[in-house]
Amino acid sequence: MKKNKYFIFIIFxxxxxxxxxxxxxxxxxxxxxxxxxxxSDVLQLAQTSAIQSGVDLNSNYDLLEKYLTISLENIxxxxxxxxxxxxxxxxxxxxxxxxxxLSHQIEEMLVRAGSKDNLENIIGQPLRIFKNDYRENLxxxxxxxxxxxxxxxxTNITRNEILEFYNTYKDSIPLMLPKTKYGIIQLPITPxxxxxxxxxxxxxxxxxxxxxxxDFSYLAITYSEDPGSGKDGGNLGFxxxxxxxxxxxxxxxxxxxxxxxxxxxxxYGYHIIQxxxxxxxxxxxxxxxxxxxxxxxxxxNAQQKIQKVFExxxxxxxxxxxxxxxxSKKYNNYSGIYDWTINSTIExxxxxxxxNSDQLGILFPFEYNRSYSIININDKKIERQxxxxxxxxxxxxxxxxxxINSKFISWINNKKDDIxxxxx
Numbered sequence: 299m300k301k302n303k304y305f306i307f308i309i310f311x312x313x314x315x316x317x318x319x320x321x322x323x324x325x326x327x328x329x330x331x332x333x334x335x336x337x338s339d340v341l342q343l344a345q346t347s348a349i350q351s352g353v354d355l356n357s358n359y360d361l362l363e364k365y366l367t368i369s370l371e372n373i374x375x376x377x378x379x380x381x382x383x384x385x386x387x388x389x390x391x392x393x394x395x396x397x398x399x400l401s402h403q404i405e406e407m408l409v410r411a412g413s414k415d416n417l418e419n420i421i422g423q424p425l426r427i428f429k430n431d432y433r434e435n436l437x438x439x440x441x442x443x444x445x446x447x448x449x450x451x452x453t454n455i456t457r458n459e460i461l462e463f464y465n466t467y468k469d470s471i472p473l474m475l476p477k478t479k480y481g482i483i484q485l486p487i488t489p490x491x492x493x494x495x496x497x498x499x500x501x502x503x504x505x506x507x508x509x510x511x512x513d514f515s516y517l518a519i520t521y522s523e524d525p526g527s528g529k530d531g532g533n534l535g536f537x538x539x540x541x542x543x544x545x546x547x548x549x550x551x552x553x554x555x556x557x558x559x560x561x562x563x564x565x566y567g568y569h570i571i572q573x574x575x576x577x578x579x580x581x582x583x584x585x586x587x588x589x590x591x592x593x594x595x596x597x598x599n600a601q602q603k604i605q606k607v608f609e610x611x612x613x614x615x616x617x618x619x620x621x622x623x624x625x626s627k628k629y630n631n632y633s634g635i636y637d638w639t640i641n642s643t644i645e646x647x648x649x650x651x652x653x654n655s656d657q658l659g660i661l662f663p664f665e666y667n668r669s670y671s672i673i674n675i676n677d678k679k680i681e682r683q684x685x686x687x688x689x690x691x692x693x694x695x696x697x698x699x700x701x702i703n704s705k706f707i708s709w710i711n712n713k714k715d716d717i718x719x720x721x722x
Contacts, residue, residue, distance in 0.1 A: 326722065330718070331719075335373050341369075343435065344362070344368075345420065349407045370721070379442045382713065388448070389441060463693070467700075473682065473684070474681065476681045478641055478649075481618055482634065482672070483625050485607070486668065486669045487665075487669055490595065493593050497568055501586075501588050505561060515531030515584075518584065521586060522586045523587050531584060534585060536582045537550075539579045545564045556574070558571070568588045569586070604670035604671075632671070638679070652678075660672060
């Protein structure tokens with residue numbers, strides 16, 4: 299097979315260095331209309347796709363070339379659709395939905411990579427820079443997807459088409475993933491007044507020291523319990539309004555330059571905040587954080603409370619759902635009722651309890667991450683091959699998506715005839 303010169307260049311880079319830990323000299327690899335596609339665009343999409351699929355491209359050069367080829371083709375197709383989508387004023391991508399999608403995808407990538415440091419090593423840049431760059435690409439992807447839906451939303455599929463799809467692709471249709479129907483009651487272990495008073499007293503003593511001229515950075519390095527900023531003298535850099543918790547921001551934005559706040563209580567503990575610079579809706583701040591850690595008495599009180607709930611449920615198991623709903627509203631945590639949920643999307647500490655139980659019903663209370671929880675397993679479904687008789691809607695969705703994608707590719711190929719495209 300004749301190889302594209304660009305991809306030979308990329309493979310050469312891989313052979314001489316780790317492809318995702320080095321900053322490449324950027325260059326144009328294709329032009330679509332008046333838009334250029336850069337090496338970095340293709341690499342970013344390839345590495346993002348690989349991370350989300352749990353694939354390591356650094357040790358598999360053939361697979362790397364495949365991801366790069368597919369990524370370039372996808373970006374070209376995306377740009378072709380963008381020309382049409384941008385002319386349709388009815389297609390809107392809000393900042394909120396974009397932020398939510400970005401947050402979910404970054405979270406998924408962090409889980410795949412194992413840690414923030416590992417992920418930054420893979421992508422070859424700080425996560426905050428990657429987020430900003432990827433957000434722009436994500437906007438285009440969402441816009442294209444919405445435009446595609448608007449074109450093909452009325453596409454129908456017949457029963458015969460579904461049967462034909464199943465008979466042709468039944469061995470490659472994804473398995474029905476294991477699912478669980480469950481509920482959870484989660485009681486947070488919160489610090490009592492004695493803990494709060496003690497931490498506030500210490501925070502006030504730090505504020506007194508600052509008022510007497512003790513260096514802020516020194517006190518932050520010595521006493522701050524924020525693992526991220528403490529070692530950097532409490533420096534949080536520039537932050538946009540709406541980025542941090544409300545009480546912290548309200549206090550920070552109300553300060554004058556170089557002014558130091560009294561201790562401010564948030565869900566993380568007591569903060570002493572200093573405003574260093576202000577640029578419109580951005581501020582440069584540093585802080586000293588003293589966290590609120592529950593005492594042994596607080597743990598004991600929470601344990602007694604969850605035990606009473608558990609004992610009540612032994613004779614009133616039908617009350618589980620109403621208690622879980624009440625706790626969800628009161629504490630805004632994982633409490634609640636969950637219908638059939640794919641196991642891989644369930645929080646690991648909840649799934650561990652589900653997997654370790656051979657029976658359905660209400661499980662014994664357990665402690666995790668400063669909370670006591672009770673799980674009620676209503677039902678389970680194991681992984682299995684889709685069956686045309688019982689999984690008709692599941693198979694129909696794949697058949698319909700394949701039909702839409704085939705029509706979409708044909709639509710794109712026709713559009714390409716009207717747009718200048720050059721691959722270098």
